[in-house]
Amino acid sequence: MSKITCVRTLRLPERPKLIWLELETDEGLIGLGETFRGAATVEAAVHELIAPGLLGRDSRGIEAISLELTTPYVGYHSASAEIRAASAVDIALWDLKGQRHGIPIHEALGGACRERIRVYNTCAGYEFNTQQGARRQITTADRAQGPYDDQLAFSRDAGALAVSLVEEGYTAMKIWPFDQFARQHGANSISLDDVRKGCEAFRQIRQAVGDRIEIMCELHSLWDSTAALRICQALEAYDVYWVEDPLCKMDDAQALADLRHRTRVPICASETLGGSTAYRDLLAAGSLDYLMLDLVWCGGFTEARKIAALAQAYNKPLAPHDCTGPVALFAGLQLGLHAPTAVLQEVVRASLSTWYGELVTHLPQIDGGFALAPSLPGLGTALRPEVRTRADAIIRETRC
Structure with a gap:
């Protein structure tokens, strides 16, 4: 038996959307999980709804625990706070499993289908999406905060940005130049002039580097069907x-x-979904070409491997998401190495070059546009000890 003796959560005011979860066992192991958005709400869900039923449980019973945490009565559709909390717990349980057996999670899942996976750079800045009110749109007053302020770069000169990525070995990049024209969520129109302006970044990239880089367009769930169709048709060129x-x-x-x-x-759809049923419905309807999932939102490894099996059954390529935190990146990488149809892992070079390394003990090795397989047991990383001792750390524990 590997009894869970402590459920710990940790938050930092400078990263208010992120929350980390640690599970301690009577073996002396610590498993790490993470999730994103509504961190204080997730913290409450962990300690009020989940921890009382986890303490004293055998941490080896991952499937049974996952079923209990993802199929109660209310609040469990899509990537709710309850599912985000369950995702963090599940990732920590798989981290424990890998550590216990001395193997990486991709091996614990059944083994790797590849030794490395191609990455693409999401062209975000250093604090994009991590702080409340962080810069989402670029204004004329904005100035570069460093060499990898890639959101500013694609807004100002997407061609030069593409050149810098190609020089570092990246073969794919993602940008979102149409967001500025969505005046509200579910925007139902976009003018031809705004479509032309949004397409300008793609024109600059193709002019600068030709076909040496793939370009993804992120629309962030901002449009209704008519406006989205106009944008998609314009991007065909x-x-x-x-x-x-x-x-x-x-x-x-x-x-x-x-x-x-x-x-x-x-x-491509969709990082926002939780649970295998939502993906099953999209696949059955012929709704997608690429299946994206985020392990800190969809239910963790236990649910993600079922989603990956659906992608394989429908012969659809899979691409794990990360524009959130270092544990999400490691989790996606471990799944991407294992899943038969995985083709890409998302990274943010601005985050990798700065604050990710301030939080965790190890980062993925990126070489020539590929992420190499981690060899350490479990996730392949852990929270740095100094993170727990920070004066501003918000730590809450539930113990036996």
Whole structure:
């Protein structure tokens, strides 16, 4: 038996959307998990709803625990706070499993299908999406905060950004120049002039580096079907790799299928979904070309490997998401190495070069546009000890 003796959560004011979870066992092991958005709400869900039922449990019973945490009565559709909390717990349980047996999680899942996986750079800045009110749109007053302020770069000179990525070995990049034109969520129109302005970044990239880099377009679930169709059709001329999350309701399988059948650009869906059932419905409706999932939102490894099996059954390529935190990156990488149809792992070079390394003991090795397989047991990383001793750390524990 490997009894869970402590459930610990940790938050930092400078990264208010992130929360880390640690599970201690009577073996002396510590498993690490993470999730993103609504950190204080997730903290409450962990300690009030989950921890009382975890303490004293055998941490080896991962499937049984996952079923209990992802199928109660209310609050469990898609990536709710309850599912985000369950995701963090599940990742920590798999981290424990790998550590216990001295093997990486990709081996614990059944072994790797590849020794490395191609990465793409999401062109975010250093604090994009990590702080409350962090810069999401670029203004004329913004100045570069460092060499990898890539959101500013694609807004100012996407061609020069593409050149810098190619020089570092990247073969794929993701940008979101249309967000500025969505005046509200579910925006139902976009002018031809705004479409032209949004396409300018893609034109600059193709002019600068030709076909040496793939380009993904992120639409952040901001559009209704008519506006999304206009954008997608305009992007056909630039041979984009995919258009990601084009609709405001990404669980609407029929609307997404209708859009997909009216444009030649491949559709990617969706980091926002939780649980295998949502992906099953999209796949059955013919709604997507690329399947994206985020392990800190979808239910952790236990649910993610079921989603990966669906992707394999429908012969669809899989791409784990990370624009959030270092544990999400390691979790996606471990799944991407194992899953038969995985093709890409998302990274943010701005985060990798700065604050990710301030939080965890190890980072993935990126070489020539590929992430190499971690060899350490479990996730392959842990929280740095000094993170727990920071004066501003918000730590809450539930113990036996």
